Amino acid sequence: MTTAVSIPKTGGSGGHTAVAARARQVVKAYGSGETRVVALDHVDVDIARGRFTAIMGPSGSGKSTLMHCLAGLDTVSSGQIFIDETEITGLKDKKLTQLRRDRVGFIFQAFNLLPTLNAIENITLPMDIAGRKPDRAWLDRVVQTVGLADRLKHRPNQLSGGQQQRVAVARALAARPEIIFGDEPTGNLDSRAGAEVLGFLKRSVDELGQTIVMVTHDPVAASYADRVLYLADGRIVDEMHSPTAELVLERMKSFDARGRVS
Numbered sequence: 261m262t263t264a265v266s267i268p269k270t271g272g273s274g275g276h277t278a279v280a281a282r283a284r285q286v287v288k289a290y291g292s293g294e295t296r297v298v299a300l301d302h303v304d305v306d307i308a309r310g311r312f313t314a315i316m317g318p319s320g321s322g323k324s325t326l327m328h329c330l331a332g333l334d335t336v337s338s339g340q341i342f343i344d345e346t347e348i349t350g351l352k353d354k355k356l357t358q359l360r361r362d363r364v365g366f367i368f369q370a371f372n373l374l375p376t377l378n379a380i381e382n383i384t385l386p387m388d389i390a391g392r393k394p395d396r397a398w399l400d401r402v403v404q405t406v407g408l409a410d411r412l413k414h415r416p417n418q419l420s421g422g423q424q425q426r427v428a429v430a431r432a433l434a435a436r437p438e439i440i441f442g443d444e445p446t447g448n449l450d451s452r453a454g455a456e457v458l459g460f461l462k463r464s465v466d467e468l469g470q471t472i473v474m475v476t477h478d479p480v481a482a483s484y485a486d487r488v489l490y491l492a493d494g495r496i497v498d499e500m501h502s503p504t505a506e507l508v509l510e511r512m513k514s515f516d517a518r519g520r521v522s
């Protein structure tokens with residue numbers, strides 16, 4: 261057991277420990293022989309429940325791979341991944357699909373909304389598919405949190421990019437997943453819309469107790485997080501708590517100045 265497991269729960273929507281997800285000695289290699297690439301090199305990390313964690317690092321450092329492995333979207337070469345107390349490495353496809361559906365939320369760079377459904381239908385779609393009844397009070401709160409109350413009957417093409425991504429955020433929040441993973445969730449948005457979406461993500465952590473892990477290249481986006489993890493060459497090389505955009509940028513520059521292998 262890790263020491264973190266004994267820390268009392270600090271919030272969150274379900275689960276039993278203060279750690280929402282963890283990686284233990286995770287290795288992920290692609291290809292073999294000459295073309296073998298080690299994307300993750302013995303990564304150990306604990307993702308705190310009820311906190312907003314950003315993953316940063318240079319292009320090719322393994323950010324997306326780490327997120328995909330933590331979320332059970334990709335398999336590991338060796339090591340273990342846990343969502344709460346469930347080890348997901350080694351789960352059979354069906355169980356893994358079920359776990360992702362019931363316990364994990366996703367927000368991608370592309371909003372992935374269905375064009376023929378309006379905002380509220382998009383938000384409740386995953387629950388409809390899973391045959392789960394949305395909790396009305398919670399749904400109202402989520403819709404308020406992301407500021408969409410007056411846009412629920414609009415279809416995606418009647419919404420701005422920022423509003424569409426807020427629908428995607430609400431969709432992820434609506435099912436009350438234990439953890440939400442975002443891969444560059446503001447990558448397609450201008451800085452104003454991006455700031456709005458990031459503000460809502462932060463509110464969902466601070467006010468709704470959500471756990472969020474987000475991959476980003478953007479120091480401003482990372483500054484919304486409670487903690488920033490830095491990856492380089494498949495390893496976690498540093499971290500920062502209570503980051504500001506200036507401090508994140510400075511840290512990135514200092515990594516670049518020390519030189520990278522890639």
Ligand SMILES: Nc1ncnc2c1ncn2[C@@H]1O[C@H](COP(=O)(O)OP(=O)(O)OP(=O)(O)O)[C@@H](O)[C@H]1O
Pocket residue numbers: 290291297298299317318319320321322323324325326
């Ligand atoms: N499917 C794949 N097959 C082979 N190599 C891969 C594959 N996916 C990723 N890689 C390699 O693994 C390493 C890590 O990739 P990853 O996409 O995780 O990096 P990243 O930090 O998210 O990069 P970026 O910031 O450019 O998105 C890179 O060297 C990449 O080329």
